[in-house]
Amino acid sequence: MWTAIILVLFVCLLFSMALASTVGPMPMSVGDVLGIIVHQIPILGNVVNGQWTSLEESVVVQLRLPRVLSAVLVGAALSIAGVVFQGIFRNPMADPYVLGVASGAGFGASLAIVYGVGLSSLGLFYAIPLMACIGALSTMFLVYFIARTSFGIPVLRLLLAGIAVSSFFSSMISLMIATAGEDIHAAFNWLFGGFPISRWEYINMAAPVILLCSVVIYAFARDLNVMLLGEDQARQLGVEVETVKKRLIILGSLITAVAVSISGIIGFIGLIVPHMMRILVGPDHRILIPSSALAGASILVLCDAVARTILRPILLPTGIVTAMLGAPFFVYLLMKSGKTTM
Amino acid sequence: MIKAVIKAIIIGLILMLTIEIVAATNASAPIIIVDNLGRTVTIKSSERIVSIGPSCTEILYALGLGDRVVGVDRYSDYPPEVVSKQYINNWWNPDPEEVIALNPDLVLYSVGSVAAVEALEKAGLTVVALKPATIDDIPENIKMVGFITGKSQKAESLASTLGRRIDEIKNKTTNVTIKPKVYIEYWYPPPWAFGPNTWGHQLIELAGGINAFGDAATGWVQTTDEEVIARNPDIIISLCGAMHHASLEDIKGRPGWGTISAVAKRAVYLIDENLFVRPGPRIIDGLETLAKILHPELSGEATTFTFLIDTTTLRSGIQTFNISGLMKVDILTIKSAGNCTLAVTIQELGPELPANRKLVGKYLDIDCSVPTGLAFMLRIYYNEDQLKTLSVSEGSLKIYVWDKDGQRWIMLNSAVNESENYVEATVTHLSYFALTGEPAPAFWEQRIPLWLFVTSLILIITIVGIGVYIAHKKGKSV
Numbered sequence: 093m094w095t096a097i098i099l100v101l102f103v104c105l106l107f108s109m110a111l112a113s114t115v116g117p118m119p120m121s122v123g124d125v126l127g128i129i130v131h132q133i134p135i136l137g138n139v140v141n142g143q144w145t146s147l148e149e150s151v152v153v154q155l156r157l158p159r160v161l162s163a164v165l166v167g168a169a170l171s172i173a174g175v176v177f178q179g180i181f182r183n184p185m186a187d188p189y190v191l192g193v194a195s196g197a198g199f200g201a202s203l204a205i206v207y208g209v210g211l212s213s214l215g216l217f218y219a220i221p222l223m224a225c226i227g228a229l230s231t232m233f234l235v236y237f238i239a240r241t242s243f244g245i246p247v248l249r250l251l252l253a254g255i256a257v258s259s260f261f262s263s264m265i266s267l268m269i270a271t272a273g274e275d276i277h278a279a280f281n282w283l284f285g286g287f288p289i290s291r292w293e294y295i296n297m298a299a300p301v302i303l304l305c306s307v308v309i310y311a312f313a314r315d316l317n318v319m320l321l322g323e324d325q326a327r328q329l330g331v332e333v334e335t336v337k338k339r340l341i342i343l344g345s346l347i348t349a350v351a352v353s354i355s356g357i358i359g360f361i362g363l364i365v366p367h368m369m370r371i372l373v374g375p376d377h378r379i380l381i382p383s384s385a386l387a388g389a390s391i392l393v394l395c396d397a398v399a400r401t402i403l404r405p406i407l408l409p410t411g412i413v414t415a416m417l418g419a420p421f422f423v424y425l426l427m428k429s430g431k432t433t434m
Numbered sequence: 435m436i437k438a439v440i441k442a443i444i445i446g447l448i449l450m451l452t453i454e455i456v457a458a459t460n461a462s463a464p465i466i467i468v469d470n471l472g473r474t475v476t477i478k479s480s481e482r483i484v485s486i487g488p489s490c491t492e493i494l495y496a497l498g499l500g501d502r503v504v505g506v507d508r509y510s511d512y513p514p515e516v517v518s519k520q521y522i523n524n525w526w527n528p529d530p531e532e533v534i535a536l537n538p539d540l541v542l543y544s545v546g547s548v549a550a551v552e553a554l555e556k557a558g559l560t561v562v563a564l565k566p567a568t569i570d571d572i573p574e575n576i577k578m579v580g581f582i583t584g585k586s587q588k589a590e591s592l593a594s595t596l597g598r599r600i601d602e603i604k605n606k607t608t609n610v611t612i613k614p615k616v617y618i619e620y621w622y623p624p625p626w627a628f629g630p631n632t633w634g635h636q637l638i639e640l641a642g643g644i645n646a647f648g649d650a651a652t653g654w655v656q657t658t659d660e661e662v663i664a665r666n667p668d669i670i671i672s673l674c675g676a677m678h679h680a681s682l683e684d685i686k687g688r689p690g691w692g693t694i695s696a697v698a699k700r701a702v703y704l705i706d707e708n709l710f711v712r713p714g715p716r717i718i719d720g721l722e723t724l725a726k727i728l729h730p731e732l733s734g735e736a737t738t739f740t741f742l743i744d745t746t747t748l749r750s751g752i753q754t755f756n757i758s759g760l761m762k763v764d765i766l767t768i769k770s771a772g773n774c775t776l777a778v779t780i781q782e783l784g785p786e787l788p789a790n791r792k793l794v795g796k797y798l799d800i801d802c803s804v805p806t807g808l809a810f811m812l813r814i815y816y817n818e819d820q821l822k823t824l825s826v827s828e829g830s831l832k833i834y835v836w837d838k839d840g841q842r843w844i845m846l847n848s849a850v851n852e853s854e855n856y857v858e859a860t861v862t863h864l865s866y867f868a869l870t871g872e873p874a875p876a877f878w879e880q881r882i883p884l885w886l887f888v889t890s891l892i893l894i895i896t897i898v899g900i901g902v903y904i905a906h907k908k909g910k911s912v
């Protein structure tokens with residue numbers, strides 16, 4: 093059963109990736125695009141030889157593929173982080189940004205944009221994600237140390253510390269936008285979230301961290317299951333609650349920080365996808381984590397395809413589309429499930 | 435909107451004529467004008483002026499009113515002495531209190547928001563709003579500002595000079611048939627372009643070009659790399675300012691951009707962004723710069739030479755044409771399908787040569803009215819000094835031709851005549867030509883290999899898959 097679910101979702105992901113890489117302003121046949129993609133894979137690639145031009149190849153390989161893969165990575169990362177935070181907080185409203193990672197990253201990115209005046213476009217290209225990541229991780233540690241007590245990290249303290257630090261950094265972002273000069277659309281842009289800039293360099297930096305963290309998080313799936321019963325219960329059942337919680341908080345924040353640093357702040361995915369998958373596959377984290385990752389990736393890939401094609405030549409921020417398309421779908425799922433279980 | 439502005443200008447002019455007489459007789463009488471928003475404003479004096487909007491500041495300074503300016507918005511940075519003035523923080527929504535603190539008797543405001551005009555007025559300030567709709571409104575506005583401030587004479591002469599410069603460009607570009615597609619970039623990444631209803635768009639059209647993003651729904655267009663590549667502009671204007679500057683090298687390094695016609699021909703120009711966004715006197719500088727880039731042939735620097743190929747004389751021998759001046763080229767026709775005109779254009783810019791080749795002299799763009807069935811011998815002359823400065827060896831000289839379909843340079847079978855200093859090659863296809871030589875071998879740049887990433891991705895997916903499988907099994911056994 094689980095294998096079937098994963099398989100179906102994986103096929104969905106492949107399908108949406110293929111679909112997303114065939115749409116764009118350059119008119120290209122589906123066959124050519126897929127041919128170019130397959131052609132990039134060693135060994136297997138030699139089988140395919142098409143009629144495409146070098147321009148078409150560079151558009152697909154240098155522009156569309158990185159964009160699609162960024163969406164896959166970010167979608168998967170945010171969904172996994174959502175599952176983790178909802179699991180440890182046992183709170184349906186928890187999302188990857190609950191510990192203030194988003195506003196921390198936003199603060200870092202705004203710093204890079206506003207004070208990186210001397211940098212060229214290329215400098216900003218590296219400075220923004222780097223500063224976003226630093227901002228996100230420092231916020232996470234700040235929240236963590238504020239919430240820490242001598243006997244562990246109570247969930248409520250963590251949540252409150254997250255809210256406090258998050259609103260502080262949000263106000264810092266607003267302050268910077270208010271006092272900065274006219275060239276702030278880059279900052280605004282970044283805060284909306286999306287993939288206006290996606291390059292292989294970003295993926296090469298982000299992919300290893302996201303994949304590694306995901307695997308490690310998956311190893312905690314059973315602990316998360318036990319913790320659904322409540323921390324005391326879990327402790328009685330032999331789970332080292334504080335250790336598990338600490339590690340998961342760090343892993344979840346790390347994965348979010350990396351995702352945010354390449355995509356900006358994309359809402360909805362991390363909050364809704366875990367709920368959606370819980371309705372569809374049940375609350376067992378061993379299936380919930382991989383299925384959320386695959387579903388989140390597919391949804392974000394499709395939303396991004398919509399964002400860059402619907403109002404051509406204008407590129408919409410992907411975060412707007414995720415909320416606009418995702419929220420009604422979630423309401424539908426909620427109402428449907430209301431008739432049976434929830 | 436435009437109607438209202440025109441109406442405002444007409445009323446303004448009539449009032450100007452009538453009031454000028456009054457002003458002449460009584461200097462302290464209040465001046466009444468109708469500003470660009472159609473508001474009737476009574477101005478008692480203009481000794482302390484606050485200028486909100488860089489274009490207002492530039493107009494005031496152009497009229498020699500710098501001494502009367504007591505405050506500017508923080509974006510005003512031209513002329514450079516403006517920075518010593520008191521500044522107010524916001525241009526779009528200026529705080530009336532900040533303005534009142536400077537105790538002005540006149541506020542000149544480049545709109546901006548209409549609500550802000552009302553707010554300033556409610557605060558008891560005398561506000562004149564400037565909102566030119568087209569470039570022709572700018573000289574009119576200068577006249578209006580001159581009239582208000584008692585500098586009518588200076589304003590008239592400045593306005594008529596600007597008007598003449600605008601008309602000159604218009605006259606030159608109205609009849610152009612080939613309009614290059616222009617992409618003005620004011621931010622990257624991601625690419626931001628000027629859509630319709632922007633000054634950039636208007637300037638492109640006036641300069642005899644087509645805005646590559648003229649069809650967008652918004653004024654400022656945030657777009658994607660692929661969109662620019664697909665639109666394939668002939669010319670890229672990269673606006674540079676404090677926050678953004680991209681050279682040809684930067685642009686070439688962007689994925690997929692190398693094939694854009696403008697980048698391949700190296701028709702990428704860096705221009706000060708303030709010449710394109712501020713409806714002040716300097717926007718006409720921007721227009722002239724743009725016109726020169728878009729249509730160099732209109733500014734009197736002819737670089738095209740035409741020749742008539744006559745098939746009757748062709749049979750009896752070889753025809754030689756000689757281009758002197760910029761560069762010496764001989765064309766020896768061998769074969770022609772019929773009488774035709776051959777056009778040779780000498781160009782500064784051309785598609786980028788292979789990394790190991792250096793250009794000797796200039797690019798040639800050769801075209802013919804009957805391009806098929808034509809064959810000729812192309813001789814390009816060089817001199818020893820040229821080679822020395824480029825450190826190119828004489829033996830390595832070759833003529834290259836641009837393959838338009840394959841988007842690459844192809845080496846022609848060329849022979850070097852070292853005693854007479856020319857290189858010759860037989861040409862059957864018309865395109866760009868370049869005489870090139872080989873300098874010291876260039877350094878190779880390495881790319882991050884895609885296969886490495888894809889294989890590691892597959893590997894990790896496999897590991898995760900195995901993990902899922904094992905966990906699944908364990909889950910069953912429990």
